[in-house]
Amino acid sequence: MDDIRALSRIIERDFELEEELTEELIRQKMVHAFTWLLDNDIAKMMNILYRADVDEEKLKSLLISRSQLPSAEVIADxxxxxxxxxVETWKKYST
Structure with a gap:
Protein backbone atom coordinates (compact mmCIF):
# COMPACT_ATOMS: atom_id res chain seq x y z
CA MET A 1 0.00 0.00 0.00
CA ASP A 2 1.42 3.38 -0.93
CA ASP A 3 1.93 6.08 1.68
CA ILE A 4 -0.80 8.43 0.42
CA ARG A 5 -3.39 5.65 0.43
CA ALA A 6 -2.32 4.64 3.94
CA LEU A 7 -2.49 8.27 5.05
CA SER A 8 -5.99 8.58 3.59
CA ARG A 9 -7.15 5.44 5.39
CA ILE A 10 -5.94 6.79 8.74
CA ILE A 11 -7.55 10.19 8.19
CA GLU A 12 -10.82 8.53 7.14
CA ARG A 13 -11.25 7.45 10.76
CA ASP A 14 -11.95 11.10 11.58
CA PHE A 15 -13.02 12.66 8.27
CA GLU A 16 -14.76 11.57 5.08
CA LEU A 17 -12.40 11.57 2.11
CA GLU A 18 -12.87 10.63 -1.51
CA GLU A 19 -10.73 7.94 -3.07
CA GLU A 20 -7.40 8.65 -4.73
CA LEU A 21 -6.55 12.06 -3.32
CA THR A 22 -3.16 13.65 -3.65
CA GLU A 23 -1.35 14.84 -0.54
CA GLU A 24 -2.11 18.45 -1.49
CA LEU A 25 -5.84 17.71 -1.81
CA ILE A 26 -5.80 15.93 1.54
CA ARG A 27 -4.18 19.02 3.05
CA GLN A 28 -6.76 21.34 1.48
CA LYS A 29 -9.59 19.19 2.85
CA MET A 30 -8.03 19.11 6.29
CA VAL A 31 -7.55 22.89 6.36
CA HIS A 32 -11.20 23.30 5.37
CA ALA A 33 -12.33 20.77 8.00
CA PHE A 34 -10.26 22.35 10.78
CA THR A 35 -11.49 25.82 9.78
CA TRP A 36 -15.05 24.59 10.22
CA LEU A 37 -14.23 22.84 13.50
CA LEU A 38 -12.52 25.94 14.91
CA ASP A 39 -15.60 28.02 14.10
CA ASN A 40 -18.27 25.48 15.06
CA ASP A 41 -17.10 22.60 17.25
CA ILE A 42 -13.88 23.07 19.20
CA ALA A 43 -14.69 20.10 21.46
CA LYS A 44 -14.91 17.76 18.47
CA MET A 45 -11.66 19.17 17.08
CA MET A 46 -9.89 18.61 20.39
CA ASN A 47 -11.23 15.06 20.52
CA ILE A 48 -9.93 14.36 16.99
CA LEU A 49 -6.50 15.78 17.85
CA TYR A 50 -6.42 13.77 21.08
CA ARG A 51 -7.32 10.51 19.30
CA ALA A 52 -4.68 11.25 16.66
CA ASP A 53 -2.15 11.75 19.47
CA VAL A 54 -1.17 15.24 18.34
CA ASP A 55 1.16 16.71 20.96
CA GLU A 56 -0.75 19.57 22.59
CA GLU A 57 2.33 21.49 23.75
CA LYS A 58 3.98 21.19 20.32
CA LEU A 59 0.78 22.39 18.66
CA LYS A 60 0.56 25.41 20.99
CA SER A 61 4.17 26.26 20.19
CA LEU A 62 3.55 25.94 16.46
CA LEU A 63 0.46 28.15 16.66
CA ILE A 64 2.54 30.84 18.34
CA SER A 65 5.60 30.53 16.10
CA ARG A 66 3.54 30.41 12.91
CA SER A 67 1.08 33.10 13.92
CA GLN A 68 1.26 34.61 10.43
CA LEU A 69 -0.58 31.53 9.12
CA PRO A 70 -4.25 30.75 9.72
CA SER A 71 -4.62 28.49 12.76
CA ALA A 72 -6.50 25.89 10.72
CA GLU A 73 -3.48 25.48 8.43
CA VAL A 74 -1.09 24.97 11.34
CA ILE A 75 -3.45 22.47 12.97
CA ALA A 76 -4.06 20.60 9.72
CA ASP A 77 -0.34 20.39 8.99
CA VAL A 87 2.21 5.35 8.53
CA GLU A 88 6.00 5.26 8.85
CA THR A 89 5.80 3.36 12.15
CA TRP A 90 3.42 0.80 10.65
CA LYS A 91 5.68 0.33 7.64
CA LYS A 92 8.71 -0.11 9.87
CA TYR A 93 7.14 -2.80 12.01
CA SER A 94 5.07 -4.59 9.36
CA THR A 95 8.04 -5.80 7.33
Whole structure:
Protein backbone atom coordinates (compact mmCIF):
# COMPACT_ATOMS: atom_id res chain seq x y z
CA MET A 1 0.00 0.00 0.00
CA ASP A 2 1.42 3.38 -0.93
CA ASP A 3 1.93 6.08 1.68
CA ILE A 4 -0.80 8.43 0.42
CA ARG A 5 -3.39 5.65 0.43
CA ALA A 6 -2.32 4.64 3.94
CA LEU A 7 -2.49 8.27 5.05
CA SER A 8 -5.99 8.58 3.59
CA ARG A 9 -7.15 5.44 5.39
CA ILE A 10 -5.94 6.79 8.74
CA ILE A 11 -7.55 10.19 8.19
CA GLU A 12 -10.82 8.53 7.14
CA ARG A 13 -11.25 7.45 10.76
CA ASP A 14 -11.95 11.10 11.58
CA PHE A 15 -13.02 12.66 8.27
CA GLU A 16 -14.76 11.57 5.08
CA LEU A 17 -12.40 11.57 2.11
CA GLU A 18 -12.87 10.63 -1.51
CA GLU A 19 -10.73 7.94 -3.07
CA GLU A 20 -7.40 8.65 -4.73
CA LEU A 21 -6.55 12.06 -3.32
CA THR A 22 -3.16 13.65 -3.65
CA GLU A 23 -1.35 14.84 -0.54
CA GLU A 24 -2.11 18.45 -1.49
CA LEU A 25 -5.84 17.71 -1.81
CA ILE A 26 -5.80 15.93 1.54
CA ARG A 27 -4.18 19.02 3.05
CA GLN A 28 -6.76 21.34 1.48
CA LYS A 29 -9.59 19.19 2.85
CA MET A 30 -8.03 19.11 6.29
CA VAL A 31 -7.55 22.89 6.36
CA HIS A 32 -11.20 23.30 5.37
CA ALA A 33 -12.33 20.77 8.00
CA PHE A 34 -10.26 22.35 10.78
CA THR A 35 -11.49 25.82 9.78
CA TRP A 36 -15.05 24.59 10.22
CA LEU A 37 -14.23 22.84 13.50
CA LEU A 38 -12.52 25.94 14.91
CA ASP A 39 -15.60 28.02 14.10
CA ASN A 40 -18.27 25.48 15.06
CA ASP A 41 -17.10 22.60 17.25
CA ILE A 42 -13.88 23.07 19.20
CA ALA A 43 -14.69 20.10 21.46
CA LYS A 44 -14.91 17.76 18.47
CA MET A 45 -11.66 19.17 17.08
CA MET A 46 -9.89 18.61 20.39
CA ASN A 47 -11.23 15.06 20.52
CA ILE A 48 -9.93 14.36 16.99
CA LEU A 49 -6.50 15.78 17.85
CA TYR A 50 -6.42 13.77 21.08
CA ARG A 51 -7.32 10.51 19.30
CA ALA A 52 -4.68 11.25 16.66
CA ASP A 53 -2.15 11.75 19.47
CA VAL A 54 -1.17 15.24 18.34
CA ASP A 55 1.16 16.71 20.96
CA GLU A 56 -0.75 19.57 22.59
CA GLU A 57 2.33 21.49 23.75
CA LYS A 58 3.98 21.19 20.32
CA LEU A 59 0.78 22.39 18.66
CA LYS A 60 0.56 25.41 20.99
CA SER A 61 4.17 26.26 20.19
CA LEU A 62 3.55 25.94 16.46
CA LEU A 63 0.46 28.15 16.66
CA ILE A 64 2.54 30.84 18.34
CA SER A 65 5.60 30.53 16.10
CA ARG A 66 3.54 30.41 12.91
CA SER A 67 1.08 33.10 13.92
CA GLN A 68 1.26 34.61 10.43
CA LEU A 69 -0.58 31.53 9.12
CA PRO A 70 -4.25 30.75 9.72
CA SER A 71 -4.62 28.49 12.76
CA ALA A 72 -6.50 25.89 10.72
CA GLU A 73 -3.48 25.48 8.43
CA VAL A 74 -1.09 24.97 11.34
CA ILE A 75 -3.45 22.47 12.97
CA ALA A 76 -4.06 20.60 9.72
CA ASP A 77 -0.34 20.39 8.99
CA UNK A 78 0.42 19.02 12.45
CA UNK A 79 -2.49 16.55 12.27
CA UNK A 80 -1.26 15.29 8.88
CA UNK A 81 2.33 15.14 10.13
CA UNK A 82 1.26 12.97 13.07
CA UNK A 83 -0.72 10.67 10.78
CA UNK A 84 2.32 10.35 8.49
CA UNK A 85 4.41 9.33 11.50
CA UNK A 86 1.91 6.53 12.14
CA VAL A 87 2.21 5.35 8.53
CA GLU A 88 6.00 5.26 8.85
CA THR A 89 5.80 3.36 12.15
CA TRP A 90 3.42 0.80 10.65
CA LYS A 91 5.68 0.33 7.64
CA LYS A 92 8.71 -0.11 9.87
CA TYR A 93 7.14 -2.80 12.01
CA SER A 94 5.07 -4.59 9.36
CA THR A 95 8.04 -5.80 7.33
Missing amino acids: EYISRQKQK
